[in-house]
Amino acid sequence: MICMNCGAEAGSESVCSNCGWDLNVQNKAVQLSNMYYNQGLDKAQIRDMSGAIDLLERSLKFNKRNIDARNLLGLVYFETGEVVAALSEWIISKNIMPEDNIASEYIDRVQANPNRLETIQQTIKRYNRALNACRAGEYDVAVIMLKKVVAANPKLIKAYYLLSLLYMKQGDYEKARKVLKKAAPIDRTNATSLRFFKEIDEQTGTTTDRESLTKGVVKEKRKGIYKILDHFKLPEKKVVTDYSYMTKNWDDEEKIITEPVIQPVAFHQVPAFLSLLNMIIGIVLGALVVGVIVIPSINRNLSRDAETKVAQYSSAMVTQNEHIKELESKIEEYDSMVDSGNMQISEASKAIEYYEKLLNAYIAYAAQNYDLALETLQGVDTSVYSENALNIYNGIVSDINSKQYESYNAQAMEAFQRGDYKDAITYFAAAKNVNPDSYSACAYLAHSYRLNQQSSEAINAFQDIVNKYPNTERAAKASEYITNIQKGNFSPEIGIAQVNQEVAVGELENVDTPETADAQQTQQQ
Numbered sequence: 001m002i003c004m005n006c007g008a009e010a011g012s013e014s015v016c017s018n019c020g021w022d023l024n025v026q027n028k029a030v031q032l033s034n035m036y037y038n039q040g041l042d043k044a045q046i047r048d049m050s051g052a053i054d055l056l057e058r059s060l061k062f063n064k065r066n067i068d069a070r071n072l073l074g075l076v077y078f079e080t081g082e083v084v085a086a087l088s089e090w091i092i093s094k095n096i097m098p099e100d101n102i103a104s105e106y107i108d109r110v111q112a113n114p115n116r117l118e119t120i121q122q123t124i125k126r127y128n129r130a131l132n133a134c135r136a137g138e139y140d141v142a143v144i145m146l147k148k149v150v151a152a153n154p155k156l157i158k159a160y161y162l163l164s165l166l167y168m169k170q171g172d173y174e175k176a177r178k179v180l181k182k183a184a185p186i187d188r189t190n191a192t193s194l195r196f197f198k199e200i201d202e203q204t205g206t207t208t209d210r211e212s213l214t215k216g217v218v219k220e221k222r223k224g225i226y227k228i229l230d231h232f233k234l235p236e237k238k239v240v241t242d243y244s245y246m247t248k249n250w251d252d253e254e255k256i257i258t259e260p261v262i263q264p265v266a267f268h269q270v271p272a273f274l275s276l277l278n279m280i281i282g283i284v285l286g287a288l289v290v291g292v293i294v295i296p297s298i299n300r301n302l303s304r305d306a307e308t309k310v311a312q313y314s315s316a317m318v319t320q321n322e323h324i325k326e327l328e329s330k331i332e333e334y335d336s337m338v339d340s341g342n343m344q345i346s347e348a349s350k351a352i353e354y355y356e357k358l359l360n361a362y363i364a365y366a367a368q369n370y371d372l373a374l375e376t377l378q379g380v381d382t383s384v385y386s387e388n389a390l391n392i393y394n395g396i397v398s399d400i401n402s403k404q405y406e407s408y409n410a411q412a413m414e415a416f417q418r419g420d421y422k423d424a425i426t427y428f429a430a431a432k433n434v435n436p437d438s439y440s441a442c443a444y445l446a447h448s449y450r451l452n453q454q455s456s457e458a459i460n461a462f463q464d465i466v467n468k469y470p471n472t473e474r475a476a477k478a479s480e481y482i483t484n485i486q487k488g489n490f491s492p493e494i495g496i497a498q499v500n501q502e503v504a505v506g507e508l509e510n511v512d513t514p515e516t517a518d519a520q521q522t523q524q525q
Helices: 024-045 049-062 067-079 083-096 102-111 114-135 139-152 157-169 173-183 191-204 211-222 272-366 370-376 387-417 421-434 439-451 455-468 473-486 496-508 514-524
Strands: none
Touching: 024 049, 024 067, 049 067, 067 083, 067 102, 083 102, 083 114, 102 114, 114 139, 114 157, 139 157, 157 173, 157 191, 173 191, 272 370, 272 387, 370 387, 387 421, 387 439, 421 439, 439 455, 439 473, 439 496, 455 473, 473 496
């Protein structure tokens, strides 16, 4: 035993040899702790887990350094599904006695299966969510969660009790009885379980056969093993050497102490009328004193106290009002600061998001995955970019558009030259989508529609040329084709070679698109 005064090893002596501290009370506390530990061990061995927890907690109240009691309490917690509480007790035990402590083995065995430990932690979280669902009135959701909890962690006894309580609330007492029967072997004498069984028996009129609930436990006991011992070894009983402090010795003879008797003084009889007269005189004098001295003094004191308190309350109210105004102004200031901060955070988050998109687009561009690069840059707000970032963005978009246009145009020209107008339409449309200002793409697309005898699409394509290049030779040629197509004449004699010549001549024509003309006019102004 360690002396609680100086921390020295005191053994079983009644006085500390190091500091002279009286160890009798400490010895009795240690003896009580060992006694409660032994009783708790007996309870655990007959599978009275709730009784064992109560006794072991009492043992630790008398001696928090009782390592065996703390380790056993952890085992009982572990058996009832409270893994976190069990680990807490074992860790405390290990910190108190780092060496030769079986708690280290307990912890290692629990942590040896991290997947199982993670599953148990998840069941505890799910049990807490089910409890919150019960408080919110979502009983069906809670039942589903608790079924999963008891399936994953069959030892979590409080999950059984909550599930049975929900069944009882729903009026399904047989399901509640079935759940409680599964929980009974874990803790045979739990008060909650017994109370629930009694309620179910009263509601259903059927008595539960509780003896059959513990048959499996008795069979395991005959083998000298419980589920709690599957992976752990229980500590031994402690020896209690002195129980004398628990009883009183009533055999000692009582010592009779004789005290001198105090005799009363002599009493003389007083006439009745004198007693009455004295009483009347006393009442009158008392009334005079109260009326003349006491009551006015009390009134003056009350009035003075009231005036003082009114003045104090008035001053306090003024001070409180000023303080409230200061707090309100500070609250408004803090609200504005919070709003400003939230706005800055939102803008910064958007900027980070757009910069991340630019970085991902650049990575895809470097890997020549141009479609992914353009898709990544969709919807980007370039106003958040710095000048260098904007140059990178414009360079990526411009280069990808140029390369895509060249690729689409080359495939379209190849299809057009071999007379595959369907593929030519697909690729010329893609090239036009990338570069809408390309006259070549617009013209070849229109002629592909014409040669493929798609009248409405051809008219729309030639009309696009008329709108884009008004008052030009390009527009005149396009209008001529529109007129012929509307008359049903697709001009099949104008074949691939002539189309190539017309497009080549049209590209040499120096024209301005309406957008270019507007820009030049704005610049001149």
